[in-house]
Amino acid sequence: MHNRVRDLRTAQAWSQAELGERLAVSRQAINAIENGKHDPSLSLAFRIARLFGEPVEAIFEQPPA
Amino acid sequence: MGVQMLYVRAEKGPRDVSVAKARFFSAISLVAYPCGALLNALGPDTLPTKLLGYGLILIALIAYAPLIGTSLQRIVGEEVKLLDEYELRLRGRALGACYAGFAMLTLLLVLYAAIASDKGFWLPTTYDHFNGVFWGIFLYASVLPTALLSWMVDPTFTGE
Numbered sequence: 652m653h654n655r656v657r658d659l660r661t662a663q664a665w666s667q668a669e670l671g672e673r674l675a676v677s678r679q680a681i682n683a684i685e686n687g688k689h690d691p692s693l694s695l696a697f698r699i700a701r702l703f704g705e706p707v708e709a710i711f712e713q714p715p716a
Numbered sequence: 717m718g719v720q721m722l723y724v725r726a727e728k729g730p731r732d733v734s735v736a737k738a739r740f741f742s743a744i745s746l747v748a749y750p751c752g753a754l755l756n757a758l759g760p761d762t763l764p765t766k767l768l769g770y771g772l773i774l775i776a777l778i779a780y781a782p783l784i785g786t787s788l789q790r791i792v793g794e795e796v797k798l799l800d801e802y803e804l805r806l807r808g809r810a811l812g813a814c815y816a817g818f819a820m821l822t823l824l825l826v827l828y829a830a831i832a833s834d835k836g837f838w839l840p841t842t843y844d845h846f847n848g849v850f851w852g853i854f855l856y857a858s859v860l861p862t863a864l865l866s867w868m869v870d871p872t873f874t875g876e
Contacts, residue, residue, distance in 0.1 A: 679787065679873055680802035688870060689802045 653712045657685040659703045674698050722858045723785075723793025730787040732874045735866055738788050741779045742863030749776035749855050753848040758838055776855065783862050787874065792861035810865035817860060 660670050660681075667685070668678040676695065683689035684699075691699065691711075700707040733741075752772025759765040783789055791803045792810050799807060832839045840846050 676800040677787075677803055679869075680800050682872055683802050683870075686870065686872060689805065692801050695801060 652687065652690045653714055654684065654687070655710050656681070656699060659705070659710065660685075663703075670702075673702060723789060725790075725794070726785040730790040731785050733782055733786045733788070734874050735788075735869055735871045738783060738786065738862065738866035741782045742859050742866060744779035745776045745783075745859050746856065746863060747776075748772045748779065749852055752776065753852055757840070757845055757848065780855065780859055783859065786862070788865050788869070789862045792865055806865060806868060809868055810861050813864045813868075814861045817864070818856075821856075 656670075660667070663670075665673075666678075667681040671678045671681045674681070674695065680689065680691075684691055696707050696711055700710055703710065749772070752769045752775075755765060755772065756769035759769060791799065791807050792814075794803075796804065796807075828837075829839060831837065840849055
C-alpha cells in the first residue's frame with residue numbers, strides 16, 4: 652500500500668524513532684510502513700492520521716489492481 | 717499465553733546490530749556447533765582433532781554473543797504484550813519458519829537413526845554424545861528464530 656508517512660514525518664522533522672514513540676510502536680514498524688513492507692492495522696492507520704491531522708485516505712492509498 | 721524464548725532484556729533497551737552482521741554471526745553459530753560436535757564424536761581420538769572440535773564449539777558460542785539482547789532477538793524472545801503489531805507479525809513468521817525447520821530436522825534425525833541402527837552407522841550412545849546433542853538443540857532453539865528473522869527483514873531494519 653502506498654503511503655505518505657515518510658513525507659509527513661520529514662515535514663515535521665521527526666526521526667522514525669520519534670514518530671514511533673508518538674504512536675507507541677517501534678522505529679522498525681515506522682520504517683516498514685514507510686518502505687511499504689507493512690500495512691498498518693486500521694487502529695494504527697487512524698492514529699497516524701490523527702497525529703498528522705489528515706484523513707486516512709489522504710495518507711494511505713491502495714494502488715490500482 | 718505466548719511462546720517464550722530465551723531472551724536477555726537489556727536495561728537500556730535492545731541493541732541494534734546490523735542485519736548483515738546478524739545473518740553472519742547466526743550462520744557461523746549454527747554451522748560451527750554441529751561441525752565441532754561431530755568432529756569430537758566421529759573424528760580420530762587425537763589432541764589436534766579434539767582441540768579443533770572444541771574450538772569450533774567455542775566459535776559457535778562466541779558467534780552467538782553478538783546476537784544477545786539485540787532488537788532482532790527481542791522480537792522472537794520478548795513477552796508478546798510488549799511487542800507492537802509489526803513485531804508480532806515478524807515474530808509469527810520467524811517462529812512459524814522455525815517450527816517447520818525443527819520439524820524437518822527431527823524427521824531427518826529419526827530417519828537417520830532408523831537407517832543407522834539397521835546399517836550399523838554411528839549413533840549417539842554415551843552421556844557425552846547426548847550432552848552434545850542436548851546443548852546443540854539448546855543452541856539451535858536460541859539462535860534459529862533470530863537467524864531466520866534476520867533473513868526476513870530488510871537491511872534497513874536497523875537504520876533509517
